[in-house]
Amino acid sequence: MTHPRCECGYTVNATNTSSPFALFTDLLETDFLHLYNLPNSVDIPESEAVGWAVQAYNNTPTTARGPFGKAAEIDNVVLNPLSSRKDWAGEGALGGAPGLQVWVRSQQDLLGPVGSQMVRMGEINSLRRDMRYGSFRVGMKMSGVKGTCAAFFWYRNDSQEIDMEYLSRQASGSGSSPINLVIQSPASADANYNAINTSTFRVQNLPFEPSTGYHEYRFDWTPERIVFFADGKPLQEFENTFDGDAPNAPGTLMLNHWSTGNAGWSGGPPAEDAVLTLSYVKAYFNSSNATRESHWRGACANRLDLEDCTCQIPNYPTQGIDPQRTGFKDPGKSHFFMYDDDYNVNQTTYPAATGTSSLLAIPETWTTLCWVVMFGLFLLCG
Structure with missing residues (x-):
């Protein structure tokens, strides 16, 4: 019997000798360079889903912990794809970085809750809320406008969160700038x-x-540790032994760009409109869904050829991921399992349709659930 590639999941390289490998059974990949339709409702029909929901909400200054509140608006999440699916370089359809x-807007909203001043910002959340352990990656070009925070994070609640946050006010302008690596825990609460x-x-x-x-920007989260990366190189590692505060429950993947005017964090609000640009998000994770876990164990847990029916997740591509980089062929191109049907059988994917004028990503039907979930050897989620 011939089995599909990646039948039992996706593996990452070792992060240290005590964790020789990690295997994750589900994926969520999004190629924003070639996404031409983004549903603008939080309540997205399955037939229109692209894996993400654009958020709309208001947080008062008190809730946002700043002199300004947050006003997440659908209009502040804007598609600017490349003009052709064949292209991996160039400007977006609206010009500039594709x-x-x-967006974070410079004009504050004076009509927020109870007359509050609100900074208008953007946020997207993954439709999958069953992510428990995984390798999470995003290609981003940050804003150069002072006074915003760009955040890529996994979220369960305010005391279970894994976060990479870039504060544009900290930019040095000298070719190197800091990034804040945060694990929100009961101690931070x-x-x-x-x-x-x-x-x-x-x-x-x-x-x-x-x-x-x-x-x-990337973080790998396993029961043993959380490791942060930039361009495939480790930045920091946290052992999951900090007073029982390590996250261990399912959650969702989020990305936002915001400002509250808090001088100790985001700074701002920005003096002009500020934009964060995403080229992709790639998430390889274990699901907390008990049915998916059971079916994976039945098909894969006792396989002697487990190594042969899993696929290694490529590290940071050698040619880079910048579609505006010159001197390279297809400089924005990176690997997606979702573009090869043999590598994502029975996964929940949102594949890009053909054509350049309208692209609607439609999830595949789950024909079976015979193998799709939860690695039970090193990454048993219990």
Whole structure:
């Protein structure tokens, strides 16, 4: 019997010798360079789903912990794809850096809750809310406008969160800028949701200026540890032994761009409209769905050829991921399992349709669930 490639999941390279490999059974890949239709409703019909929901909500200044509140608006998430699916370089259809634009506006809204001043911002959340352990990656070009926070994070609640946050006010302008690596925990909740003075907060200098090009930001989360990366190189590692505060429940993947005017964090609001641009998100994870876990175990847990029916997730591509980079063929191209049917059988995917004028991503039917979930050897979610 011939089995599909990746039948039992996707593996990542070792992060240290005590964790020789990690295997994840589900994926969510989104190619924003070639996404031409984005449903603009939080309540997205399955036939229109692209894996993400654009958010709309208001947070008062008190809730947002700043002199300004947050006003997440659908209009602040804007598609700017490349003009052709054949292209992996060039400007977006609206000009400038191609991909998904997430805006923070300079004009504040004076009509927020109870007359509050609100900063208008953008946010997207994954439709999958069953992510428990995984390798999560995003290609981003940060804003060069001072006074915003760009955040890529996994979220369960305010005391279970894994976060990479870039504060544009911290940009050095000298070819290297810091990024904030945050694990929100019960300890940070006890400190009024401020992780800065806890053991799970680090500021790490990046060997590049994030606003001058696209780079990949990543974190790998297993029961043993959480490791943060930039362009495929480890930045920081946290062992999951910090007073039982490590996240261990399912959650969702989120990305937002915001400002509250808090001088100790986002700064701002920005003096002009500020844009964060995404080229892709790639998530390889285990599902908390008990049925999916059971079916995976039945098909894969006792396989002697497990290595032969899993696929290794490519590391950061050698040619880079920047569609605006010159001197390289297809400089924005990176690997997607979803573009090869043999590599994503029975996965929930949102494949790009052909054509350049309208692209509607439609999830595949789950023909069976015979193998699709939860690795039970090293990453048993219990």
